[in-house]
Amino acid sequence: MMVYGLTWLFFGIFSLVCLLISIFIVFYYSHKTEGEKLTKVVSILSLFLPMIVFCVVPLDIYSLDGKTDREASLKVVYYLIFSLILVLSFILIPFAIFFFEAEDEDTTTKKKVISALKFTACTVVIVVILLLVGLLVQPGSVPSDQKNEEWVTDLFGNENRGDSMLLFPISCMSFLGVLLFLLYMPVGFGLTPVSMIKKGDEGTKFGSEQSNKDLTRKEALETKQMISGKTLSKKEKKELDTLTKKSRLLEHDQEKQEEKPQSGKMNKVIGCLSISERIFGVIFIIISLFILACFMTSLIEKLISSKCGWRCGFLLNEPSKNPFDLALLAMSKAFPVDMIFLSIISVYFLLTALSGIVRWQPRILCFKLWRLKGRRSDDQAILITALYLLLITIMVLFEYHSIAPQYTTFGNQKNKAGKLCTLDDVGAYDGYCRMSEISTIFARISVKMPFFAILYYASDWLFVILTIIYMIMAIKMKKKSSFAGNEDSDDDF
Numbered sequence: 017m018m019v020y021g022l023t024w025l026f027f028g029i030f031s032l033v034c035l036l037i038s039i040f041i042v043f044y045y046s047h048k049t050e051g052e053k054l055t056k057v058v059s060i061l062s063l064f065l066p067m068i069v070f071c072v073v074p075l076d077i078y079s080l081d082g083k084t085d086r087e088a089s090l091k092v093v094y095y096l097i098f099s100l101i102l103v104l105s106f107i108l109i110p111f112a113i114f115f116f117e118a119e120d121e122d123t124t125t126k127k128k129v130i131s132a133l134k135f136t137a138c139t140v141v142i143v144v145i146l147l148l149v150g151l152l153v154q155p156g157s158v159p160s161d162q163k164n165e166e167w168v169t170d171l172f173g174n175e176n177r178g179d180s181m182l183l184f185p186i187s188c189m190s191f192l193g194v195l196l197f198l199l200y201m202p203v204g205f206g207l208t209p210v211s212m213i214k215k216g217d218e219g220t221k222f223g224s225e226q227s228n229k230d231l232t233r234k235e236a237l238e239t240k241q242m243i244s245g246k247t248l249s250k251k252e253k254k255e256l257d258t259l260t261k262k263s264r265l266l267e268h269d270q271e272k273q274e275e276k277p278q279s280g281k282m283n284k285v286i287g288c289l290s291i292s293e294r295i296f297g298v299i300f301i302i303i304s305l306f307i308l309a310c311f312m313t314s315l316i317e318k319l320i321s322s323k324c325g326w327r328c329g330f331l332l333n334e335p336s337k338n339p340f341d342l343a344l345l346a347m348s349k350a351f352p353v354d355m356i357f358l359s360i361i362s363v364y365f366l367l368t369a370l371s372g373i374v375r376w377q378p379r380i381l382c383f384k385l386w387r388l389k390g391r392r393s394d395d396q397a398i399l400i401t402a403l404y405l406l407l408i409t410i411m412v413l414f415e416y417h418s419i420a421p422q423y424t425t426f427g428n429q430k431n432k433a434g435k436l437c438t439l440d441d442v443g444a445y446d447g448y449c450r451m452s453e454i455s456t457i458f459a460r461i462s463v464k465m466p467f468f469a470i471l472y473y474a475s476d477w478l479f480v481i482l483t484i485i486y487m488i489m490a491i492k493m494k495k496k497s498s499f500a501g502n503e504d505s506d507d508d509f
Contacts, residue, residue, distance in 0.1 A: 111132050341421065
């Protein structure tokens with residue numbers, strides 16, 4: 017009992033760390049003078065709650081050696097977090113967004129609240145419909161050729177309508193998470209680490225050479241226009257306008273450099289920061305390549321080894337040889353090492369997603385409506401970013417079951433023969449090979465609603481392909497200086 021209590025203590029510590037990370041992200045991007053408390057509270061909760069689920073997973077695995085009541089308490093924790101996620105996604109975040117959309121000097125707070133409630137009612141209706149569909153319609157059914165299998169019988173033997181009621185809207189949210197995952201995550205995985213490595217003297221040197229070429233070209237166009245009296249073509253006029261803007265940015269950049277103290281100590285600090293950024297870039301690209309390798313291993317394994325294939329979302333029937341899975345299995349023997357590792361990887365997923373959002377900016381149907389910028393972001397930009405990260409983290413949670421199926425399903429449990437458990441061992445012997453709560457949730461979605469599991473599988477292939485493409489693009493792209501690009505660079509991560 018004491019050991020189990022220590023696991024919850026570690027959970028509390030890592031939850032506090034997740035809370036601090038959420039607070040830092042929100043306060044960093046919030047406007048330094050105009051940020052509202054409502055925005056900050058809702059955004060912090062939106063980042064914090066999904067991250068908590070990642071900390072619960074190692075507890076879930078550890079509890080497989082415990083008693084049934086502990087498993088029941090973990091089920092309550094999962095469902096409570098999922099319920100709060102629905103409240104945030106369909107009520108609190110929409111209310112806050114609509115509240116600030118109604119911002120006007122002549123509008124009273126009461127009128128803004130009433131206006132926000134009217135629009136929020138639409139999102140409330142949507143979530144109520146999803147809950148009713150899950151409760152009454154019970155979408156999906158168990159395939160007839162799997163009904164007699166022991167693990168399927170054990171999986172759905174104690175399912176109730178409440179489970180389906182909650183899982184259906186979460187599955188629908190994960191569908192949106194897939195779209196955002198594919199839009200932003202490959203950018204963060206592929207572009208950000210390479211960009212960090214390429215920053216520094218090489219980029220500055222290239223920027224200086226490029227600025228000289230731009231200046232020469234600008235003077236040539238001006239000479240052609242003023243001295244020779246020839247009219248510039250539309251293409252040349254556009255090029256001259258662009259070069260003029262770059263010239264102004266260069267002057268502005270030089271003025272800022274002159275204002276900065278040029279002491280030897282400051283130069284040393286700047287040099288150290290540049291070196292550390294490259295070091296972190298190397299570390300991040302190693303992590304990205306490792307995770308990509310794990311994704312590819314898992315995808316190939318599922319394609320070859322899954323008995324039920326697309327009918328159950330490519331669930332594996334045998335222990336995985338995925339390096340990510342094997343690493344977590346080894347770490348789970350020395351709890352909380354697996355929790356530390358999983359938390360680090362989860363934070364990396366979160367930060368790469370945030371990096372992708374900063375580069376592409378928050379979009380709705382490909383239209384950029386808000387701008388996310390450090391200490392200068394509008395409340396709506398913060399809220400929509402928090403919502404996007406929430407949806408992406410739900411997707412990442414299901415991804416863990418994809419790249420670490422053995423760890424997330426059985427942990428280190430052995431069957432009666434002393435081998436690692438498989439789905440065929442579930443229900444075969446009492447006290448052996450019990451599935452974790454998170455794997456039960458995922459398996460119910462995969463078997464009864466295989467569309468979502470197939471979607472996850474296909475999106476994993478797209479994620480790998482897009483990340484590799486972005487990495488190649490980042491390697492081939494030449495580093496631009498601060499004055500060679502736009503005035504408000506998206507690279508603010």
